[in-house]
Amino acid sequence: MTLSDYSGFKLTSALTNSLSVSWQSPSNIALVKYWGKTGRQIPLNPSLSLTLSKALTETRATAYPRETEGSVEPDFWFEGKQNVAFGERIRSFLESITDIFPWLVQVSLKIETHNTFPHSAGIASSASAFSALALCLCSLDAELNGIILNEIEFRQKASYVARLGSGSACRSVFPGFTIWGSARALPGSSNFIAIPANEVHPVFKTLRDTILIVNEKEKPVTSSEGHNRMTGHPYAEARIKQAGKNIAELLDALKNGDKQTFIRIVENEAFTLHALMMTSDDGFMLMNPETVRIINRIQEIRKETGLDICFTLDAGPNVHLLYFEDQIEQVNKLIIEDLLKNNKQNLRIDDLYGNGPLKIG
Ligand code: PMV
Secondary structure, eight states, X not given: OOGGGGOOOOOSSOOOSOEEEEEEEEEEEEEEOOOOEETTTEESSOEEEEEEEEEXXXXXXXXXXXXXXXXXXXXXXXXXXXXXHHHHHHHHHHHHTTTTOGGGGTEEEEEXXXXXXXXXXXXXXXXXXXXXXXXXXXXXHHHHHTOOOOHHHHHHHHHHHHHHHOTTHHHHTSSSEEEESOOTTSTTOOSSSEEEOOXXXXXXXXXXXEEEXXXXXXXXXXXXXXXXXXXXXXXXXXXXXXXXXHHHHHHHHHHHTOHHHHHHHXXXXXXXXXXXXXXXXXXOOOOOHHHXXXXXXXXXXXXXXXXXOEEEEXXXXXXXXXXXXXXXXXXXXXXXXXXXXXXXXXXXXXXXXXXXXXXXX
């Protein structure tokens, strides 16, 4: 199967019984950031992320028989309640992929979803959400139309579909470190699907990510809006070049177990993402004073103690503290006594290298 073969089939006979599938999918944190897109969710630059383990979305999709064909109107439930705002985003996504799943107009679809983490906590809930939904749609497609794909083809198709919902979601379909976007350093990389980075030194499989929650509120500028501001950005060309170079160096570091290069590139990427936001037309800043204090402390403590710690940021104020399993005790002490000292509720999410999505029903 090639990527252009994803246009699908209508059902040849009406569905007689309901059909349910469920998937659990993790979020991911980008280490080389996707920022800016063109066309039908084509990234301006390649990105590389770590699929996490604990920040999960669980989704059940049920197709019911429907008497007459019509527009796609999913019955969408989030955390046990019908949710109109999210439901609308899901509806327009499903409508945009009826070329891939033409049967979407022939069934009634119920989607029930919940997260194991707060959706507005600045961790990429859209990545886990669209990855879980794409996997459900591909499973339903397989059962409804009898399409048999091998495991790799199935995941590739799910990655393709997830990308159309939220770019970063295409990376959550695979375990560990994944790359999305054509990168010269990696033959086989693609703008349409993510691929796993296979050569990874065992030390990087012990990577931990503790998200230090600085602000739980929804972001003032959505990532969609942020991507748009890369169009005509004065530094766009330089950014695309830099991302390619950073991916190449990071892949070498992952292969060789080179923690120092990893730390240098990961922090360079976090600063670059936020610098691009600040220097776009109508610039904006998502860091707040506590974000800056924590970042400064992480860099100072690394110099003072030699701990292999570094930070990255998503499109929000919360700080992802990255470290390795063998230093977990020292880092935990540091989090409690220093990094979260202004955070009375001690809000943190402890996550780690993850093995990818799981079919749960
Ligand atoms: O997938 P989106 O459209 O939510 O964009 C994600 C953008 C960043 O999280 C900032 C970077 C990334 O590569 O995940």
